Amino acid sequence: MTSTAQKYQLKELNLERTLGGFGRETEREIPVIDLSDFTARRAEITDQLWRAATEVGFFQIANHGLEPARIRQAFALSERFFALPEARKQAYPLKEGLNAGWEFKSQVRPSTGTADEKESFQITLPHMDGLWPNQTVVPEFQRVMLDFEYRAWRLGMDILSCFADRLGFDRAFFTRAHDRARPDYQSTLRLLHYLPLPEDQPLDPSIWRAGAHTDFDCLTMVFQQEGQGGLQVSPGRGTEGKGEERAWYSVTPKDGLITCNIGDMLMRWSDDRLKSTLHRVRMPRPGEPRGARYSMAFFCQANKDEIIQGPEKKYPPISARDYLLQRIQANFEARGPVAS
Numbered sequence: 001m002t003s004t005a006q007k008y009q010l011k012e013l014n015l016e017r018t019l020g021g022f023g024r025e026t027e028r029e030i031p032v033i034d035l036s037d038f039t040a041r042r043a044e045i046t047d048q049l050w051r052a053a054t055e056v057g058f059f060q061i062a063n064h065g066l067e068p069a070r071i072r073q074a075f076a077l078s079e080r081f082f083a084l085p086e087a088r089k090q091a092y093p094l095k096e097g098l099n100a101g102w103e104f105k106s107q108v109r110p111s112t113g114t115a116d117e118k119e120s121f122q123i124t125l126p127h128m129d130g131l132w133p134n135q136t137v138v139p140e141f142q143r144v145m146l147d148f149e150y151r152a153w154r155l156g157m158d159i160l161s162c163f164a165d166r167l168g169f170d171r172a173f174f175t176r177a178h179d180r181a182r183p184d185y186q187s188t189l190r191l192l193h194y195l196p197l198p199e200d201q202p203l204d205p206s207i208w209r210a211g212a213h214t215d216f217d218c219l220t221m222v223f224q225q226e227g228q229g230g231l232q233v234s235p236g237r238g239t240e241g242k243g244e245e246r247a248w249y250s251v252t253p254k255d256g257l258i259t260c261n262i263g264d265m266l267m268r269w270s271d272d273r274l275k276s277t278l279h280r281v282r283m284p285r286p287g288e289p290r291g292a293r294y295s296m297a298f299f300c301q302a303n304k305d306e307i308i309q310g311p312e313k314k315y316p317p318i319s320a321r322d323y324l325l326q327r328i329q330a331n332f333e334a335r336g337p338v339a340s
């Protein structure tokens, strides 16, 4: 891919470029879906997931089986990693185009043209050679994160199996498409550290912890901590008002809940029936705590060789490799020009 025109040929990107404004705030509940007794309650859960994904695109899941102690442990190790001196973290640099390794303020969103106020460490299984801090640097980091990645994947596949049922694919369709054993696996666990805001730093409206974007995967599951809010969602993806007219509402983190959203890849794979929804993470406002914010996101992204096409064939087939490459290239400044 060489020309800018090629990089922005996907309509999702062109939409994002118009969405950096602050907008107006509104209130809206996002659905909370109880996953307890998953096997026995599958039909009911599928109904609720389908409704949330077709009407809102965002939902939170409760009683999902991922134990609070495991989530706390992963958060604690993530904090330990980010607390390392910068020179140490530089030993694990993000591998170009592969979503693996550490980056600091390098993600520029097409919607804002400014870098997100964050650093991240990304775990994508086939590309982790040389990127794991060892037992001396952050004890237990690799073991705990690999286990967490597996459990998040397992949960993601359960949710996707419900969508497969409804779309008319066989139940294991998306699990095969996100096969962890294959070298072209590209689902990612991303540890996120949004930087604290110094007391004397004035608010700059062009700076965001994460600028407005849609995710480009199938399904994202975000682990957040109570008291560390900031995630905002805007209904729809671009046709519902631009700039200051757009409505945004907050998602409040609550212990025990995992916030989930549909990404562009599943929207395309469902012939637009499941909605990928714009979202962003805002900066603390005057009077709000200015401390760091930590979250962890698991992105279910189909393996590179999978061909994405919905049951109704609304869009031409495209490999997951080609689809994601275009989106990643547009989002990381280091990889070439970004939209202004």
Ligand SMILES: O=C(O)CCC(=O)C(=O)O
Binding pocket: 190, 192, 210, 215, 222, 224, 231, 279, 280, 281, 295, 296, 297
């Ligand atoms: O940190 C969050 O709450 C959301 C992160 C997010 O939207 C992303 O990494 O794509």
Ligand SMILES: [Fe+2]
Binding pocket: 213, 214, 215, 220, 279
């Ligand atoms: Fe996101």
